[in-house]
Every structure is written in C-alpha cells, then in structure tokens.
Amino acid sequence: MAVAAPAARARETVRQKRERDQELLVWPDLVFVEFICAVLFTITFVVLATFFDAPLLNKANPNVTPNPSKAPWYFMNLQELLLHMDKGLAGVIVPTILLIGLMAIPYVDRDNEGQGSWFGTINSVRITVFSFFWSSIWISWLILWDNGSHVLVYQHLPQLWGSNTRLQWLGDKNPFAGWPVEGALKPIWDFIFLRNRLAIRDTWSWSLPVPFQPGSGPHDGRLDWPQDFTRIPLPLNGTWLWHWAQPGWMPGWMLHVYWYKSTFSLPAITAEWAVPILAMLGLPALMIIILRKIGWAHTMRDAIIALFTGFIVVYFALTIVGAAFRGKGQQLVPPYRVPNLNDDPAIQRQVPLSPSQFVVVDARTPGSGIYG
Amino acid sequence: MAMTEQPKGPGLGDWLYDKLFHNYIWSSVFRSGYPSTPRNQMLAIATNVFLHLHPTRIHKTHVKITHTYCLGGLSFFMFLGLTVTGVMLMFYYVPDVNRAFTDVQSLETNVRFGMLIRNLHRWMAHAMVLTVLLHMMRVFYTGAYKPPREFNWVVGVILLVLTLLLSFTGYLLPWDQLALWAITVGTNIAGAAPILGGQSRFVLIGGFDVGPNALLRFYTLHVIALPLLAAIFMSVHFWRIRRDGGLARPL
Numbered sequence: 001m002a003v004a005a006p007a008a009r010a011r012e013t014v015r016q017k018r019e020r021d022q023e024l025l026v027w028p029d030l031v032f033v034e035f036i037c038a039v040l041f042t043i044t045f046v047v048l049a050t051f052f053d054a055p056l057l058n059k060a061n062p063n064v065t066p067n068p069s070k071a072p073w074y075f076m077n078l079q080e081l082l083l084h085m086d087k088g089l090a091g092v093i094v095p096t097i098l099l100i101g102l103m104a105i106p107y108v109d110r111d112n113e114g115q116g117s118w119f120g121t122i123n124s125v126r127i128t129v130f131s132f133f134w135s136s137i138w139i140s141w142l143i144l145w146d147n148g149s150h151v152l153v154y155q156h157l158p159q160l161w162g163s164n165t166r167l168q169w170l171g172d173k174n175p176f177a178g179w180p181v182e183g184a185l186k187p188i189w190d191f192i193f194l195r196n197r198l199a200i201r202d203t204w205s206w207s208l209p210v211p212f213q214p215g216s217g218p219h220d221g222r223l224d225w226p227q228d229f230t231r232i233p234l235p236l237n238g239t240w241l242w243h244w245a246q247p248g249w250m251p252g253w254m255l256h257v258y259w260y261k262s263t264f265s266l267p268a269i270t271a272e273w274a275v276p277i278l279a280m281l282g283l284p285a286l287m288i289i290i291l292r293k294i295g296w297a298h299t300m301r302d303a304i305i306a307l308f309t310g311f312i313v314v315y316f317a318l319t320i321v322g323a324a325f326r327g328k329g330q331q332l333v334p335p336y337r338v339p340n341l342n343d344d345p346a347i348q349r350q351v352p353l354s355p356s357q358f359v360v361v362d363a364r365t366p367g368s369g370i371y372g
Numbered sequence: 373m374a375m376t377e378q379p380k381g382p383g384l385g386d387w388l389y390d391k392l393f394h395n396y397i398w399s400s401v402f403r404s405g406y407p408s409t410p411r412n413q414m415l416a417i418a419t420n421v422f423l424h425l426h427p428t429r430i431h432k433t434h435v436k437i438t439h440t441y442c443l444g445g446l447s448f449f450m451f452l453g454l455t456v457t458g459v460m461l462m463f464y465y466v467p468d469v470n471r472a473f474t475d476v477q478s479l480e481t482n483v484r485f486g487m488l489i490r491n492l493h494r495w496m497a498h499a500m501v502l503t504v505l506l507h508m509m510r511v512f513y514t515g516a517y518k519p520p521r522e523f524n525w526v527v528g529v530i531l532l533v534l535t536l537l538l539s540f541t542g543y544l545l546p547w548d549q550l551a552l553w554a555i556t557v558g559t560n561i562a563g564a565a566p567i568l569g570g571q572s573r574f575v576l577i578g579g580f581d582v583g584p585n586a587l588l589r590f591y592t593l594h595v596i597a598l599p600l601l602a603a604i605f606m607s608v609h610f611w612r613i614r615r616d617g618g619l620a621r622p623l
C-alpha cells in the first residue's frame with residue numbers, strides 16, 4: 001500500500017469542472033483577439049525597426065578589449081553576480097540551482113487554492129509588496145556594501161553641513177588602543193566595520209597565542225588570520241600511502257578529480273563562498289520567518305510567492321546595476337559615467353559605408369558591377 | 373399604403389463579395405464560407421490545421437486580455453517573426469570570420485530592406501526574452517502552475533532556457549566588437565564551473581578563444597538545433613495546455 005500511496009495522491013488532484021454555460025466559441029471570440037494582437041505586434045515592430053537601428057560596431061578584434069566588456073543584457077545579472085562571489089558559484093552553481101528551483105515550484109506548492117486568478121490567495125498582494133521592498137533594499141545594500149560605498153558615504157558626511165573635512169572610517173580607528181584586551185576587542189570592532197566582503201580575506205587580521213603550530217604560516221607560536229589559514233590540506237591531501245607526491249599510476253583524468261595535493265584557503269572561502277551563501281540563504285529565510293511572525297504567510301504558496309518575487313526583483317536589479325551602473329573595470333558608477341562604447345575610437349560604431357564604396361551590381365545594365 | 377419589406381436587390385458590394393469568395397478557386401482552398409453558425413465556427417477551429425491547437429470553446433474569463441496579457445501568444449508571435457526574418461537573413465549571411473561582418477554590413481547598405489529585416493530580427497529577439505519572462509511572471513502570479521499543470525511549467529522553464537540560448541548564440545553572429553566580447557564574457561561565465569568548467573567552455577566555443585569554430589558552432593546551434601528544440605517544446609507546451617483542460621481557472 002505504501003507504494004501505491006503517492007500515485008493515489010497524485011490522482012486526487014482536483015480538476016476544474018467544465019462550465020459549459022460560461023464558455024465562448026473560440027471562433028470568433030479568441031481567434032479575433034489573437035488576430036488583433038498579431039496586427040498590433042506587427043505594426044509595433046515594423047515601426048520600431050524603422051526608427052531604431054540594430055547596433056553594429058567595428059569588426060571583431062581579439063586584440064582590442066572594450067572596457068567595460070559586457071555580456072548581453074539578460075546575462076548581465078550573472079556578470080554582476082560574478083563580482084560578488086566565487087566565479088563558479090555565481091556563474092554556474094547559483095543559476096543551476098535557481099533553474100532547478102524554478103522547475104520544482106509546482107511540485108512543492110501543490111495546493112490548488114488560488115489557482116487561475118491574479119493574486120488569488122488571501123495575503124498574496126501584501127506578501128508580494130513586502131518581498132519586493134525587502135529584496136530591493138537588501139540587494140541594493142549588499143551591492144553598495146560590497147563596493148565599500150558605506151565607507152565613502154561616512155567619510156564624506158561632513159560635506160552635508162558644508163565642511164570639507166573627511167571623517168576617518170570607524171574601521172580604521174582603534175578605540176581600544178592600550179587596553180589589556182585590545183587583541184580580543186579590536187578584531188570584533190574591525191569585523192563590524194569591515195570595508196567590504198573581500199576585506200575579510202585581505203585586511204581583517206587577528207592573532208592568537210597557541211602552544212602548537214597548526215597553520216601554514218611561520219611557526220611563531222601564534223595562530224594568525226589570514227596567514228595561517230590559507231593552505232589548509234583537504235582530507236585527501238597526501239593520503240595516498242602518506243606520500244605527498246603525485247600518484248604516478250593514475251591516468252591523467254583521474255588526477256583531475258583526485259585532489260592529492262589540494263589545499264584550501266579559509267579566508268578566501270569565507271569571503272568568496274560562505275558570506276555570499278549566507279546572504280543568499282539567510283535573507284530569504286529571514287524574510288519568510290518575518291512574514292510568518294507578522295501573520296501574513298501561512299501556506300507553501302505564501303512562501304513561494306515571497307521567494308519568487310524576491311528572485312524576480314534580484315534578477316532585474318542585478319541586470320539594471322550591471323547594465324547601467326558598471327563603468328570601466330566594472331567600477332560602480334552613476335549611469336552618466338558608464339562609458340558609451342560608441343565613443344571609443346577602437347570600438348566605435350561603423351558609419352554606414354556609402355553605396356559607392358561597394359561594388360554595385362546592377363542587373364539591368366549588363367556589363368556593370370562585378371561582371372563589368 | 374401598406375409597407376411590405378421588399379428584399380433589396382444585390383448591390384455592388386454583394387456582387388464583389390460573391391465573385392471573390394464564391395468562386396471555384398476560393399472554395400477549393402476554404403471548403404466552407406464564413407462560419408456563421410456555432411456549429412460551423414467550431415468546425416472552423418477543429419478542422420483547420422493552424423487553428424486546431426485551440427479548443428473549440430473556451431471559458432469566458434480566458435478571453436479577457438487582462439488574464440494573460442497575451443504574453444504567451446506574443447512570445448510565440450516573436451518566435452514566428454524571428455523564424456521568418458531569420459530565414460531572410462540567412463540568404464545573405466555566411467558564418468565565416470572573414471565574411472560575417474561584411475555580410476552584415478552590406479546587408480545593411482546594399483540589400484533593399486536589409487536594415488529593416490536585421491532590425492526586426494534584433495528587436496524581436498530582445499523582446500522575446502522579455503515577453504517570456506513576463507509570461508512566466510503572469511503564470512506564476514495567477515497560480516497557473518498548480519496541478520495538473522506542473523509539467524507544463526517545467527516545459528516552460530525549458531523554453532525559457534532555450535530562448536536565452538537562442539538569443540545568446542545569435543548575439544555572436546554579426547561578428548563585431550559587441551558580439552565578440554559579449555560572447556567572451558558570457559562563455560567565461562560557463563568556464564567558471566568548478567570542475568568541468570574549462571572543458572565545457574572548450575566544447576562550447578570549439579577552442580580556447582572565441583574564433584572561427586565558435587562562430588560556426590553558434591551559427592549551427594542558432595539556426596537549426598535550438599529553433600528545432602524550441603519548436604518541439606512549444607508543441608508540447610501548447611498541446612499540454614489543452615490536455616490539462618485549457619487555462620487554469622479557480623476551482
């Protein structure tokens with residue numbers, strides 16, 4: 001019986017009943033709407049294509065790299081994501097999981113409630129609005145924070161009241177100087193006022209006295225972040241008969257998957273994997289917890305609406321930032337400072353050549369053109 | 373004076389209509405005249421190869437524009453429009469690094485309406501990505517993926533991926549700076565996969581850099597493989613809509 005249960009459950013799916021008295025004939029009621037739609041569509045695009053030309057820059061040249069180089073707009077969100085985490089995570093793992101997640105939606109949310117009408121369940125509109133603001137605010141904050149913008153804003157605060165002095169960033173100060181527990185408090189202070197994500201790997205530092213030397217750094221009797229954490233052996237490392245050399249009998253392809261000499265860097269993994277993953281899982285989870293606490297979200301559909309809305313917001317937000325706010329070297333700049341590739345003489349849009357620069361074949365006058 | 377309704381004699385319009393639509397050739401193409409009775413209207417849908425993807429009758433809520441905003445239909449129109457303009461572009465375009473760019477250039481300047489065709493193709497391609505995304509949003513917010521439509525949602529996601537890939541492969545073909553570097557950036561993203569990244573990028577562009585092999589591969593995918601797949605999945609998508617009892621409706 002246990003085996004038959006899922007099938008039985010699937011068959012329970014309530015099918016909508018036909019309401020024959022509510023039905024219209026497809027001809028003319030639908031076919032005509034489609035026809036009008038097709039006509040409008042055609043007119044719109046012919047007009048659009050008459051007035052706006054598709055771009056054509058200079059011929060492809062592998063030696064001249066435009067700065068910035070950008071992916072097509074619908075992949076600019078991925079390109080933007082690459083700036084904020086490990087490349088493999090942003091470019092492949094996250095999109096794969098998202099696609100699988102999208103496909104899984106109907107298998108997770110199987111209740112028929114609210115099906116077939118816009119925002120059919122009771123709290124769906126407010127959940128959507130909430131998720132819209134939650135996601136927009138967080139995604140903006142994360143991009144700005146990763147860019148260190150909060151530091152710049154703080155430093156330039158005095159300009160608000162007309163002064164030209166710059167404040168020193170809190171993270172660069174040491175309020176505990178000379179305290180007996182300075183070594184313990186300063187790292188916490190620094191962590192709170194980190195400049196951005198990569199600072200965890202590059203500038204954050206602390207040091208603990210230890211009786212032994214576990215890390216890869218100098219054997220100085222102290223455990224130091226980050227030096228001592230950059231070459232932690234993986235479990236497989238050196239395990240092949242406790243030899244650290246390449247297992248010679250292995251075919252090359254196997255060596256690729258057998259990490260006999262691999263180490264990992266905890267500071268890099270923290271900055272490139274852990275923090276981004278924490279943000280990507282934690283913030284949506286927090287949103288759902290809040291929605292449940294304030295009593296808006298009860299069902300799976302509610303949770304999925306919040307998540308899907310967040311996905312759409314982040315998808316478009318990253319696209320917009322990638323397209324309109326990334327200038328040379330993918331620096332975060334206001335849109336008017338994003339270089340226009342058409343102004344770059346190396347990339348410049350081709351001025352359409354005048355017909356005289358081409359060989360004109362005129363079929364009507366024999367002997368003209370290339371046959372002439 | 374008793375007024376009796378006299379049937380009017382046939383006017384010029386009637387004569388023209390009769391000549392146009394009641395002749396031997398016309399009726400060899402369209403077996404019956406304008407379907408004016410419900411029965412004939414249903415037959416018009418059911419017996420026409422292009423229309424028979426439709427059901428013959430449809431619930432009245434689904435005719436309202438604000439239910440679907442025609443977004444799925446528009447995506448499909450884009451696909452058709454792209455096929456037509458794409459075939460035209462193929463007449464003038466050779467996927468060879470020495471020719472591709474000049475082919476596009478002379479298409480713009482030397483071919484009558486060439487620029488228009490290229491513009492149409494380009495803008496429809498962008499618009500299709502957008503309408504497919506919006507269509508997905510409308511399906512989501514109307515809760516139309518719920519049982520029994522789970523699988524059609526999955527087919528939809530596959531169509532979304534195919535649409536993105538179609539657009540992406542087409543991006544390289546003009547072989548200008550925009551194309552080369554966008555595809556370089558895009559395929560670098562694929563190359564970032566943890567274990568097989570380098571290999572999959574190599575297979576995708578047929579080498580280490582975006583060059584002649586990449587152009588040929590993208591072209592082949594763009595004009596044959598992906599459109600074929602998309603057409604197949606679209607047929608499944610449309611057929612499933614009918615098998616699942618038309619569009620979703622509140623129970």
Ligand code: HEM
Nearest residue numbers: 440444445447448508511516524525528529531532619620
């Ligand atoms: C090339 C892409 C696509 C085309 C041409 C297409 C076409 C269509 C059309 C014509 C309809 C009829 C209703 C309407 O117009 O809204 C429809 C319905 C539907 N589509 Fe798509 N679609 C595409 C992509 C997608 C995507 C990306 C999804 C979701 C991820 C999706 C999921 C669905 C579902 C579940 C229905 C049934 C809706 C209902 O019952 O109300 N489709 N599609």
